[in-house]
Amino acid sequence: MxxxxxxxxxxxxxxxxxxxxxxxxxxxxxxxxxxxxxxxxxxxxxxxxxxxxxxxxxxxxxxxxxxxxxxxxxxxxxxxxxxxxxxxxxxxxxxxxxxxxxxxxxxxxxxxxxxxxxxxxxxxxxIASKSYEYFKVDRKNVRVNYNEILYIEGLSNYVKIHLPDKDLVVYHKLADLETLLPCDQFVRIHKSYIVALDKITAYGSDYIEIIDEQLSIGNTYKNNFFALLSERDEKNN
Missing domain, CATH: 3.40.50.2300 (Response regulator)
Structure with missing residues (x-):
């Protein structure tokens, strides 16, 4: 059907x-x-x-x-x-x-x-939800599994995808990735950052931490971010 x-x-x-x-x-x-x-x-x-x-x-x-x-x-x-x-x-x-x-x-x-x-x-x-994406890096397409991504940093018309063992610089706009990535796994917290929710190790009222990196939460994105955290906590309890 x-x-x-x-x-x-x-x-x-x-x-x-x-x-x-x-x-x-x-x-x-x-x-x-x-x-x-x-x-x-x-x-x-x-x-x-x-x-x-x-x-x-x-x-x-x-x-x-x-x-x-x-x-x-x-x-x-x-x-x-x-x-x-x-x-x-x-x-x-x-x-x-x-x-x-x-x-x-x-x-x-x-x-x-x-x-x-x-x-x-x-x-x-x-029609299955994908668990990965291919990104063009230099002259080749590199597979990136969603569960490997720590966070993504916007750099004008480029983004830097931060992985546990390396960073990939990709010709992409951050806003395009915001709509491409699964919304239950990733959230935009700042005009320059999209983060993987399950990689957050700590957070405060205006920042999050992923491993040793501290990233600011922009005022525009605070309400949505904390609403998602609360929703995930309710599901996990």
Whole structure:
């Protein structure tokens, strides 16, 4: 069975782009396309869908406002031109946050995060969350396992990925990695840092420590960071 996708966006061009990407992806199908949240609500009340592609800026109620009203939302991928809502989106446990215009490759990375699996008539249609990523370093692609990353430091158009035994300098923007990495394993704490939650050895009101490194927590990111820590503590107790 294919994964059923609901597309919610008030811009026809944006609708068609996501619709085309879904149709070009094996094991996905477009179930419905809605112009606003109220149309989407009616669909979700009457049907079950697997993936919700949700725009933010829409009439009457925003995408994030709509998402807050759902008790058991489908796996949700935000599609928007507004970067500033990313933190709020992840607080609502969205699977991924796609900034318009996004490529088909970036779309597929979001789908890989869904981690849902269905069985078709001929084969398993499993879409598994990745545990690694390949990064281009010099002239080769280097595999980096997510569980090896300590933290990532932003350096303008480059990032430095800090691993236990080495550092990798990669041509990437920190904001792009923020949406690429699993949001339950990594969190942005500063305009210059993304850290692995399970590598934090100590923290204070305005800093965290990873091994011997002390990194500042930016004021913009404090609320989200401490909310994630509290959520993880509750799950582990």
């Amino acid at each position: 294919n994964l059923k996708c609901l597309i919610v966006d008030d811009e026809p061009i944006a609708q068609n782009i996501v619709k085309g990407f879904v149709e070009d992806t094996p094991n996905l199908e477009v179930f419905e396309v809605c112009d606003n949240a109220m149309e989407a609500l009616k669909v979700l009340q009457e049907h079950t869908v697997d993936i919700l592609f949700l725009d933010i800026e829409m009439p009457k109620i925003t995408g994030l406002g709509f998402l807050k009203t759902l008790d058991h939302p489908p796996a949700t991928i935000i599609t928007t031109a507004y970067r500033e809502f990313a933190l709020e989106g992840y607080e609502l446990n969205v699977v991924d946050y796609l900034l318009k215009p996004f490529s088909f490759e970036r779309f597929l990375k979001a789908i890989n995060k869904v981690g849902s699996s269905k069985r078709t008539d001929d084969h398993d249609a499993k």
